[in-house]
Amino acid sequence: MSVTETTQERAAPIRPNQGPVAWARANLFSTWYNALLTLLIAYVLVRAVPGIIDWALVKANWTGDAAACREAGGACWAFLAEKWRFILFGTFPDDQHWRPTLAILSMIGTLVISADRRFWGRALIYIWTVGIGFSALMMFGGVLGLDYVPTELWGGLPLTLALSIVGLVASFPLGVLLALGRTSDLPVMRGLSVVYIELVRGVPLISILFMASVMLPLFLPAGVSIDKVLRALIGICLFSAAYVAEVVRAGLQAIPKGQVEAAKALGLGYWQRQRLIILPQALSLVIPPLVNSFIASFKDTSLVIVIGLLDLLSTAKAALTDPAWRGFYKEAYLFVGVIYLLFCYALSRYSRYLETVLGQGRRR
Amino acid sequence: MTTEAIIELRGVNKWYGAFHVLRDVNLSVAKGERIVICGPSGSGKSTTIRCINRLEEHQAGDIIVKGVPLDDDVRHVESIRRDVGMVFQQFNLFPHLTVLENCVLAPMWVKKMPRAEAEAKARQLLERVRIPDQALKYPGQLSGGQQQRVAIARALCMDPSIMLFDEPTSALDPEMVKEVLDVMSDLAASGMTMLVVTHEMGFARRMADRVVFMDKGEIVEVAPPDQFFDTPQSDRTKAFLGQVLSH
Numbered sequence: 139m140s141v142t143e144t145t146q147e148r149a150a151p152i153r154p155n156q157g158p159v160a161w162a163r164a165n166l167f168s169t170w171y172n173a174l175l176t177l178l179i180a181y182v183l184v185r186a187v188p189g190i191i192d193w194a195l196v197k198a199n200w201t202g203d204a205a206a207c208r209e210a211g212g213a214c215w216a217f218l219a220e221k222w223r224f225i226l227f228g229t230f231p232d233d234q235h236w237r238p239t240l241a242i243l244s245m246i247g248t249l250v251i252s253a254d255r256r257f258w259g260r261a262l263i264y265i266w267t268v269g270i271g272f273s274a275l276m277m278f279g280g281v282l283g284l285d286y287v288p289t290e291l292w293g294g295l296p297l298t299l300a301l302s303i304v305g306l307v308a309s310f311p312l313g314v315l316l317a318l319g320r321t322s323d324l325p326v327m328r329g330l331s332v333v334y335i336e337l338v339r340g341v342p343l344i345s346i347l348f349m350a351s352v353m354l355p356l357f358l359p360a361g362v363s364i365d366k367v368l369r370a371l372i373g374i375c376l377f378s379a380a381y382v383a384e385v386v387r388a389g390l391q392a393i394p395k396g397q398v399e400a401a402k403a404l405g406l407g408y409w410q411r412q413r414l415i416i417l418p419q420a421l422s423l424v425i426p427p428l429v430n431s432f433i434a435s436f437k438d439t440s441l442v443i444v445i446g447l448l449d450l451l452s453t454a455k456a457a458l459t460d461p462a463w464r465g466f467y468k469e470a471y472l473f474v475g476v477i478y479l480l481f482c483y484a485l486s487r488y489s490r491y492l493e494t495v496l497g498q499g500r501r502r
Numbered sequence: 503m504t505t506e507a508i509i510e511l512r513g514v515n516k517w518y519g520a521f522h523v524l525r526d527v528n529l530s531v532a533k534g535e536r537i538v539i540c541g542p543s544g545s546g547k548s549t550t551i552r553c554i555n556r557l558e559e560h561q562a563g564d565i566i567v568k569g570v571p572l573d574d575d576v577r578h579v580e581s582i583r584r585d586v587g588m589v590f591q592q593f594n595l596f597p598h599l600t601v602l603e604n605c606v607l608a609p610m611w612v613k614k615m616p617r618a619e620a621e622a623k624a625r626q627l628l629e630r631v632r633i634p635d636q637a638l639k640y641p642g643q644l645s646g647g648q649q650q651r652v653a654i655a656r657a658l659c660m661d662p663s664i665m666l667f668d669e670p671t672s673a674l675d676p677e678m679v680k681e682v683l684d685v686m687s688d689l690a691a692s693g694m695t696m697l698v699v700t701h702e703m704g705f706a707r708r709m710a711d712r713v714v715f716m717d718k719g720e721i722v723e724v725a726p727p728d729q730f731f732d733t734p735q736s737d738r739t740k741a742f743l744g745q746v747l748s749h
């Protein structure tokens with residue numbers, strides 16, 4: 139199991155008598171194929187790094203316009219200097235950019251605080267209400283002297299974060315219910331859950347987004363329209379719920395039958411058993427895969443462009459359509475790539491960390 | 503029986519598909535009585551006691567616990583489970599909760615007992631099973647014998663009037679069997695109604711009021727321990743005793 143793996147990793151630095159040579163032998167040349175890989179990677183680095191430095195720093199152009207950039211031949215950081223606000227915030231009114239900035243910080247802050255196990259419990263509900271409520275206030279405005287900004291003007295990073303975070307939170311209870319349904323003793327519940335999960339998993343997100351966007355309005359009475367962002371959220375939520383359900387089901391099935399029996403024998407009812415005994419154990423088993431599915435859904439939100447929303451990736455593409463700044467793909471994609479990487483890397487490190495600490499809890 | 507029966511099994515039958523696990527099981531247990539159930543593996547001992555708190559459903563016959571019939575009425579099942587404690591071969595402690603939390607969980611959620619009261623009671627019972635100083639540990643930090651004693655304390659926290667034991671010492675290392683049997687003997691001496699499935703014949707001889715021998719889903723013989731061990735009636739009982747007592 140991966141738990142033992144990480145234990146060894148943690149133990150490694152404490153071992154005495156480990157000079158750089160010993161370290162390299164242990165980590166880079168432990169077997170002949172590791173040695174081969176090390177050499178291969180070293181070769182690629184030696185070949186590529188000078189070119190990259192040349193492009194990104196030596197020949198780069200930091201100020202001026204597109205013409206100056208083409209002249210210099212390297213990276214055109216001037217393009218990002220000009221466009222970064224549009225890429226980050228989309229068409230949100232220019233003079234109000236402090237608002238989405240605060241919204242982003244608040245959402246990240248909420249995630250960071252929730253990552254701390256000391257807050258796991260009822261406190262999370264308050265933290266999320268405040269954090270997400272504040273973000274919504276900043277984005278919408280309309281009260282406290284803030285101008286109202288309709289969702290049509292939202293875009294960039296706050297939209298990507300809002301879609302994935304709210305999508306995850308909203309899909310989670312539905313996913314857990316579907317997982318419970320699928321493992322339930324009641325054939326009807328089981329059947330409905332299986333049909334839902336398998337249908338949704340059999341269809342790409344893009345078509346669910348289309349359905350949410352195009353078909354949802356058809357079911358509503360004339361004159362009623364649902365906000366585009368909300369439609370996207372509903373689509374994302376219905377979609378991720380099926381995946382959350384499968385992850386959670388794996389956790390539920392890993393709990394020994396004796397746990398349910400002991401809980402039954404003590405007189406606990408179905409919902410008490412699930413809430414107090416089964417789910418806490420099952421969820422802590424599947425937190426790492428849940429974080430992973432959050433990473434996937436964070437990246438998947440870029441598909442909302444198909445229904446006309448400008449998420450982070452789409453604003454970068456839109457920035458490239460400015461006639462004055464055609465062609466600086468590398469810079470634009472590098473910029474959003476780095477942002478995606480920062481978030482996803484932080485999340486996956488967190489998932490690894492959780493695997494370790496939760497694994498310790500289980501071995502106790 | 504002079505006293506009224508606290509558990510009454512009448513003509514209980516159960517099938518797993520075509521396999522007939524319980525055949526016409528009849529047993530009446532008086533309040534405060536200690537019953538030991540023994541028999542070869544697969545004879546339906548676990549199934550019998552698991553029917554008493556509805557971990558298994560019987561398909562024919564009646565099971566009546568303290569006057570309440572076990573049927574499809576959920577309230578009956580719940581009220582019986584509240585009053586019947588069970589100890590499993592594999593302990594089945596909740597690994598994500600401390601020993602103390604394991605003990606207070608059901609009193610707090612099922613009986614709505616305030617936490618302070620539940621904890622005081624739990625500590626008192628942990629003392630009684632002789633592990634007062636392990637309350638804040640997790641089950642995984644305890645030895646098998648300690649875990650099983652926590653499991654007994656956890657069941658007792660609900661103030662049950664009946665305790666079911668399904669081979670409580672079978673998963674233990676030999677040196678830990680005694681500490682668990684001692685706790686069970688204390689409990690028996692305190693007047694608890696107990697149904698114990700076990701291969702510990704010494705315990706049966708010392709503590710049981712009656713010994714039940716099961717084979718192939720049937721109750722073959724029921725007798726007080728002296729009579730059961732010294733003058734068994736059925737050939738099947740004799741054969742079984744010959745096997746278990748020979749080691």
Ligand SMILES: Nc1ncnc2c1ncn2[C@@H]1O[C@H](COP(=O)(O)OP(=O)(O)O)[C@@H](O)[C@H]1O
Binds near residue numbers: 542543545547549
């Ligand atoms: N869920 C089940 N499905 C099918 N057969 C079962 C099931 N549980 C138990 N059995 C069978 O029922 C018989 C009696 O089981 P059990 O009551 O556990 O026996 P004992 O406790 O006396 O060893 C065994 O032959 C066992 O294989």
Ligand SMILES: [Mg+2]
Binds near residue numbers: 547548668669
């Ligand atoms: Mg058994």
